[in-house]
Amino acid sequence: MQKPVGSLFAPYDPQYDPVTDEGPGINRDYAPTYWIGTAGTPPADDGPIQGDVDCDVAIIGSGYTGLSAAIHLAREHGIKATVLEANRVAWGCSTRNGGQAQISSGRLKRSQWIERWGIDVARRMHAEIAEAFDLFRDLVKDIDCEAQDGGHLYIAHKPSVMPALEKESALLNDTFGYASRILSRDEVHADFVADREAAGAMYEPDGMGIHAAKLAFGYHKLARSLGAKIHTASPVQSWETRGGVHHLHTPGGTVRARAVGLATAGYTSPDLNKLTRHRLMPILSNSVVTRPLSDAEIEACGFKARFPLTDTRTLRHYYRFMPDGRFQIGSRSAITGRDAPNAKHLDVLIDGMKRKFPALDGVQLDYSWWGWVDVSHDMMPRIFQPDREQSIFYAMGYGGNGVMYSAQAGRRMAQMIAGSGKEPDLPIFTSPLPHHGLLTPFRRLGQRMMYRWYQFNDEKR
Numbered sequence: 164m165q166k167p168v169g170s171l172f173a174p175y176d177p178q179y180d181p182v183t184d185e186g187p188g189i190n191r192d193y194a195p196t197y198w199i200g201t202a203g204t205p206p207a208d209d210g211p212i213q214g215d216v217d218c219d220v221a222i223i224g225s226g227y228t229g230l231s232a233a234i235h236l237a238r239e240h241g242i243k244a245t246v247l248e249a250n251r252v253a254w255g256c257s258t259r260n261g262g263q264a265q266i267s268s269g270r271l272k273r274s275q276w277i278e279r280w281g282i283d284v285a286r287r288m289h290a291e292i293a294e295a296f297d298l299f300r301d302l303v304k305d306i307d308c309e310a311q312d313g314g315h316l317y318i319a320h321k322p323s324v325m326p327a328l329e330k331e332s333a334l335l336n337d338t339f340g341y342a343s344r345i346l347s348r349d350e351v352h353a354d355f356v357a358d359r360e361a362a363g364a365m366y367e368p369d370g371m372g373i374h375a376a377k378l379a380f381g382y383h384k385l386a387r388s389l390g391a392k393i394h395t396a397s398p399v400q401s402w403e404t405r406g407g408v409h410h411l412h413t414p415g416g417t418v419r420a421r422a423v424g425l426a427t428a429g430y431t432s433p434d435l436n437k438l439t440r441h442r443l444m445p446i447l448s449n450s451v452v453t454r455p456l457s458d459a460e461i462e463a464c465g466f467k468a469r470f471p472l473t474d475t476r477t478l479r480h481y482y483r484f485m486p487d488g489r490f491q492i493g494s495r496s497a498i499t500g501r502d503a504p505n506a507k508h509l510d511v512l513i514d515g516m517k518r519k520f521p522a523l524d525g526v527q528l529d530y531s532w533w534g535w536v537d538v539s540h541d542m543m544p545r546i547f548q549p550d551r552e553q554s555i556f557y558a559m560g561y562g563g564n565g566v567m568y569s570a571q572a573g574r575r576m577a578q579m580i581a582g583s584g585k586e587p588d589l590p591i592f593t594s595p596l597p598h599h600g601l602l603t604p605f606r607r608l609g610q611r612m613m614y615r616w617y618q619f620n621d622e623k624r
């Protein structure tokens with residue numbers, strides 16, 4: 164069994180692929196993100212597991228979800244969890260994202276919730292997401308993570324999507340009592356951002372930009388201050404359950420736990436546990452951050468909005484003007500880990516940036532990275548106990564919208580683990596992540612075909 168070496172980190176593997184690789188590695192270094200480059204030294208942790216350990220609750224994964232679960236287990240239930248992380252603290256998506264907190268959880272819009280579940284469930288789901296944003300704001304206010312609060316603009320990338328956007332905004336206002344607002348192209352350009360593609364936009368009052376790694380490190384420090392142990396370089400490599408006790412085998416020893424919370428998102432290895440096997444489609448998203456922009460460039464791009472922006476493409480762009488004067492933009496990337504470093508994916512992203520902001524043509528990119536987003540088959544997350552006979556719980560499947568909702572998902576998983584019965588009666592808490600079924604061997608072929616179709620639809624006028 165491979166062991167971590169002293170205090171050195173194993174190199175970051177840009178081609179890591181959760182579908183084909185055995186696991187996320189052992190003690191690997193961070194992806195070269197803007198967040199890691201500017202967050203300062205990561206906070207102290209409890210080091211690798213050394214010897215066998217007994218605990219009430221083990222959480223696997225130290226991203227936002229796992230850390231929030233540890234925070235809320237301690238705060239609301241008096242349980243000091245043991246968090247196991249394969250690599251460094253918050254090594255996965257939680258130090259790689261775009262830092263955009265939005266009033267959503269999975270990929271579905273409110274109108275799609277109604278189609279799927281009917282109006283009553285959709286209204287309760289909206290209340291859950293609104294409560295989640297309150298929790299998120301409350302956590303963020305005590306963490307120095309460069310929060311840029313002020314809303315979110317959902318930007319129509321072509322005129323033909325405006326009627327659907329207007330309909331969604333009316334639904335938000337009339338059915339959910341949520342004060343969204345439709346803006347014309349001129350209003351977007353005058354008051355928010357001179358995105359050349361913008362045909363108009365929907366403004367949502369809830370939206371916040373954050374520094375992804377500073378937020379993760381803030382959660383980490385809070386969890387430890389409440390008594391949680393966070394063990395890095397401690398991948399769970401195998402797992403057996405005997406007499407109701409989970410034996411989680413890591414390179415340094417076995418953790419024996421009465422209950423286990425899985426917070427491994429897009430980095431969940433198929434072999435970790437059969438209850439999560441083939442239930443997520445990890446999808447690559449890439450992101451770049453430019454050098455600090457000049458005043459003339461900022462003026463030309465009309466960057467007045469200091470909060471998250473996304474466009475209406477299915478293969479959407481997410482972007483924002485950062486507190487230090489840089490510009491960040493991300494979108495979808497390669498299908499496989501092996502193809503991720505291929506320059507053509509970066510070229511597609513740069514082309515998207517240029518179409519929106521011609522003044523940024525040729526601008527130097529100081530950071531470029533990618534990570535695996537946890538997309539579920541029905542585009543909504545689950546916080547769930549898949550088998551009542553087993554004290555195993557999971558919280559995952561946010562589909563690229565986990566920055567905000569992972570705080571509440573971790574809290575809900577903590578409530579389930581503690582058996583508090585506080586979680587509302589909603590499908591995301593009462594049903595499992597759908598399984599790939601017979602499509603498992605063909606999922607990447609399917610993804611390739613879907614990307615072509617989405618791209619065709621996104622770009623046709």
Ligand SMILES: Cc1cc2nc3c(=O)[nH]c(=O)nc-3n(C[C@H](O)[C@H](O)[C@H](O)COP(=O)(O)OP(=O)(O)OC[C@H]3O[C@@H](n4cnc5c(N)ncnc54)[C@H](O)[C@@H]3O)c2cc1C
Nearest residue numbers: 224226227228249255256257260261263399534564565566
């Ligand atoms: C490029 C990119 C941009 C994104 N932008 C946004 C955005 O702007 N807004 C938004 O809302 N969302 C965004 N997301 C998604 C968001 O980052 C995630 O939803 C969120 O970070 C999920 O957090 P998590 O804690 O559930 O998982 P992660 O942060 O991925 O953490 C999972 C952890 O589990 C660990 N792990 C896995 N297996 C094991 C094991 N066997 N043993 C021990 N540890 C293990 C991994 O090492 C990893 O650290 C983006 C994602 C990417 C990749």
